[in-house]
Amino acid sequence: MFVGPDNPLGYPAPYWFLVLFKVLGFTLHMVPMHLWYAGLISMLLLRATGGEQAKRLSQRLVNALPLVIAMGINLGIVPLLFTQVAYYKAFYPATILMAWPWFSVIALLMVAYYGVYIYVIGLRKGELSLLRGASGWVAALMFVIIGFWFANSFSLMTNVGAWGALWEANSFAGAATGTALNTADATLWPRWLMMFGLALTTSAAYVVVDTGFFAGGESEDYKRWALGMAFRLYTLGIIWFGATGSWYIFGALAAENRALLLSMPALILTALTALAPGLPWLLILTGRGGVTRGRALLTGLAQFGVLAVNAVSRQILQNAELAPFMDVTAEPVSVQWSPMILFLVLFVVGLGVVAWIISQVVKASQQPAAS
Amino acid sequence: MHYPWWYVPFLTSPMLIAAVAVIHVYVSMYAVGGGLFLAVETQYAHRSGNRDYLSYLKSHAWFFILLTVVFGAITGVGIWWTIGLASPLATEMLIHAFVFGWAIEYVFFVLEIAAAFAFYYFWDRLEPTVHQIIGWIYGISAWISLVLITAITGFMLNSGAWPENPTFWVGFFNPQFLPQTIARTGGALLLASLYVYLHAALSRGDKDPELLKLISRRSTRPGLLGAILITVGGAWWFVALPSSAQAALMVASALNIFMVLIFSVTVVVFAMLYLGPYRNPGWITPGFAILLFAFGLAAVGTGEFVREAVRKPYIVNRVVYSNQILPEELATLRESGYLEGGTWTHAYVSEHYPQVVDGAGQIDEAALLDLPEADRLEVGAVLYQYHCNDCHAVEDGYTPVGQLTRGWTPEMVRLLVENPEKAHFFMPPFAGTPEEAELLTEYLLSISKPFPVDLLTTADAE
Numbered sequence: 161m162f163v164g165p166d167n168p169l170g171y172p173a174p175y176w177f178l179v180l181f182k183v184l185g186f187t188l189h190m191v192p193m194h195l196w197y198a199g200l201i202s203m204l205l206l207r208a209t210g211g212e213q214a215k216r217l218s219q220r221l222v223n224a225l226p227l228v229i230a231m232g233i234n235l236g237i238v239p240l241l242f243t244q245v246a247y248y249k250a251f252y253p254a255t256i257l258m259a260w261p262w263f264s265v266i267a268l269l270m271v272a273y274y275g276v277y278i279y280v281i282g283l284r285k286g287e288l289s290l291l292r293g294a295s296g297w298v299a300a301l302m303f304v305i306i307g308f309w310f311a312n313s314f315s316l317m318t319n320v321g322a323w324g325a326l327w328e329a330n331s332f333a334g335a336a337t338g339t340a341l342n343t344a345d346a347t348l349w350p351r352w353l354m355m356f357g358l359a360l361t362t363s364a365a366y367v368v369v370d371t372g373f374f375a376g377g378e379s380e381d382y383k384r385w386a387l388g389m390a391f392r393l394y395t396l397g398i399i400w401f402g403a404t405g406s407w408y409i410f411g412a413l414a415a416e417n418r419a420l421l422l423s424m425p426a427l428i429l430t431a432l433t434a435l436a437p438g439l440p441w442l443l444i445l446t447g448r449g450g451v452t453r454g455r456a457l458l459t460g461l462a463q464f465g466v467l468a469v470n471a472v473s474r475q476i477l478q479n480a481e482l483a484p485f486m487d488v489t490a491e492p493v494s495v496q497w498s499p500m501i502l503f504l505v506l507f508v509v510g511l512g513v514v515a516w517i518i519s520q521v522v523k524a525s526q527q528p529a530a531s
Numbered sequence: 532m533h534y535p536w537w538y539v540p541f542l543t544s545p546m547l548i549a550a551v552a553v554i555h556v557y558v559s560m561y562a563v564g565g566g567l568f569l570a571v572e573t574q575y576a577h578r579s580g581n582r583d584y585l586s587y588l589k590s591h592a593w594f595f596i597l598l599t600v601v602f603g604a605i606t607g608v609g610i611w612w613t614i615g616l617a618s619p620l621a622t623e624m625l626i627h628a629f630v631f632g633w634a635i636e637y638v639f640f641v642l643e644i645a646a647a648f649a650f651y652y653f654w655d656r657l658e659p660t661v662h663q664i665i666g667w668i669y670g671i672s673a674w675i676s677l678v679l680i681t682a683i684t685g686f687m688l689n690s691g692a693w694p695e696n697p698t699f700w701v702g703f704f705n706p707q708f709l710p711q712t713i714a715r716t717g718g719a720l721l722l723a724s725l726y727v728y729l730h731a732a733l734s735r736g737d738k739d740p741e742l743l744k745l746i747s748r749r750s751t752r753p754g755l756l757g758a759i760l761i762t763v764g765g766a767w768w769f770v771a772l773p774s775s776a777q778a779a780l781m782v783a784s785a786l787n788i789f790m791v792l793i794f795s796v797t798v799v800v801f802a803m804l805y806l807g808p809y810r811n812p813g814w815i816t817p818g819f820a821i822l823l824f825a826f827g828l829a830a831v832g833t834g835e836f837v838r839e840a841v842r843k844p845y846i847v848n849r850v851v852y853s854n855q856i857l858p859e860e861l862a863t864l865r866e867s868g869y870l871e872g873g874t875w876t877h878a879y880v881s882e883h884y885p886q887v888v889d890g891a892g893q894i895d896e897a898a899l900l901d902l903p904e905a906d907r908l909e910v911g912a913v914l915y916q917y918h919c920n921d922c923h924a925v926e927d928g929y930t931p932v933g934q935l936t937r938g939w940t941p942e943m944v945r946l947l948v949e950n951p952e953k954a955h956f957f958m959p960p961f962a963g964t965p966e967e968a969e970l971l972t973e974y975l976l977s978i979s980k981p982f983p984v985d986l987l988t989t990a991d992a993e
Binding site for chain 2: 161162163164165167168169170171172173181226227230231233234235236237238240241242244245248251252253255256257259262263265266269270273274277324327328331332333334335336337338496498499500502503506507510513514517518520521524525
């Protein structure tokens, strides 16, 4: 009833291509996003309650956030772009129904990003005044609210059956007032919290990578302490993720979708999604005494795998939830070959240039500053 | 129509796009021009061995990153957010037509971010040659992202041969592509100069007059070049406009004034640059810099507003009407009804007035006129929201029809409803049945304000 017509131009690339970049982009986006989502608030808590080592770790992670946020915002464009190509019939209505909260993301993100900068500048100067300290907490709060809006919009995207009632309750002469929220959807809360748990695990994995690669100038005591903290943080993340994930699947998901996830062949992926965090957890557990670059890299890659598997599971579930209303795989395709090839070539070249910049930065970071 | 319409009282939701877009352009153009400026000037400073100038450029790079990477990037995403909410069908069409243009732009965004942070944070650690190369990687990537997005905004204003031959490259190289690229490159260079003056005047003050003179002299050149490019690109832009847009510029008094404003302010800024910092670099004071900056923002902001406004009756030239209807849908909607053709309008009528929906789920247009008066007005209000609210607020606010139709007779309103494009060529045609025209007329009369009392003649009173 509420699903609009197909776009007359058709998909500009095969569906698999669109969904591949959507999932890949979302996985890449999750890495930096997790650091500001759960990482920032964890580090603020550590600083507020911990000792010297805790403050050092907090400073190291938060100090990287300006770059992390810039990268994360840009990496977030990719999944959003491909979502709008392949899932436009669900994405636009859902976001319009909750237009004001969705629109507020821009202002919240602005406050959060500048808040992080103010906090980081204070840290770097060693002058963390009350105002500067508070800006860090405000930023963390904004990020959590943004996460809640995202959980709302993407759960509402697939909750097509609720659109009519939400529209009725939030409309003026048939036009949406943009004030609806998907809070009556049982999947919303565990979905929102589940991402926070996953974000805790990524933040912990980041601590291991940072300790293995970039903490050369830190004391051995600090490194041991940081690795121990990474283990505790990852463990907390796993418990949180497990609890909210179970709530999501067994307590909130529609029966037919639960049955899909728990029957073959999707069961393999579901099991993999649930168990995957165990690998980085084991790597962190066994590496608490000290971490080599190889182990740190392995931990980072394992965590990336955890996120990738999670993104694939989400995608499969999203398609299943939308299936009664639309078949996103069945739209006409009119491939734009030359722009697609140009994009792929530039994508590879771009990665090469970024790799070159990183290599120069790594080389330069081993040099003392000229002034 | 295909999507729920977002009602924003007073302002109308598309005006949010204009607000976010203009704010974004102020920073995004600086992100391009400032990037090129930093690349050129860092190279100059390294080659001339001017440590003081290098030190100033580093402080400017920090200001540049704080403004462009945060505010510029977030407002850029903000445009995406807003167009999807306020103009979903147009966004859907543009994304299907140009997804790979945007994807390529994203690659250059990532390059910009990586280069910008390496450029600033490793300023004193990178080899000078590597530092300069990274500066150029940023500058060139930023300019390419300008070119890519300009192709899409140019397409929105003049889609050229695309409606007949809808391929990526036909749309990309539209008639507006080159003129807008030239004008926007000029705008980027001009704004970069003005941002540099502002930053230098406020941060350096009179600490080092000789350095301030050097900054003024060096940064005036891109500004002068930018003003020339704006003028050349702007003139070509006008020539490459569709005739409807040229006519819109002639007929709308506000746009007329804005056009004069753009060119006169550009000339004034050029003169101020030449006579000020170029000939007399010592003139750069905070007051002068702020004045120049304000003039620059006025020119760029007005230009962007005019570019948005002259597209009517389309939001994407010959592809999507400004009220979210595809031109090819018009005939069907006129025959079977706008309420019937719209996904959400159909849902509204089916839910609220099932008595006018037949067994096949089709709306019986004639039965709509048999509804009680209050219900007819309600359906008229729905038609107004979906068909008219893109450009008109209701009773108060942005071009409200309630005010525009003060004292109109039912015949006058009906004539306008049935033939809006004939009354004003920049309005999209009415996309409904005669019954729907009647319902919309009744609604418009219900919100129409009375004719101003002091203008009533004796004959009116009688």
